[in-house]
Amino acid sequence: MNDAEHDFFKPKWRRVAMTVFCGAWSILEWVTGNPFWGVVFTAMTFYCAWRYLYTYEKNTPAE
Numbered sequence: 001m002n003d004a005e006h007d008f009f010k011p012k013w014r015r016v017a018m019t020v021f022c023g024a025w026s027i028l029e030w031v032t033g034n035p036f037w038g039v040v041f042t043a044m045t046f047y048c049a050w051r052y053l054y055t056y057e058k059n060t061p062a063e
Contacts, residue, residue, distance in 0.1 A: 004051050015052035022048050 009015050026041035 005057075009046040009052060009056070015048075015056060019045060020054060 002016075020042055022045040026038055026045050029035075029038040029041055
């Protein structure tokens, strides 16, 4: 099990909230003129969307 499969992320609302938070933060960084952090948080948003919304498996095997 890796950190993205932690029990904390089992409820879907937490995964959606994490993705929305990263997306909002990336918009904030772009609007305030910080392109480096804008790119970092945009990448984090895409990672969250991919990992937590698209490929997340609800029933992960227990170790």
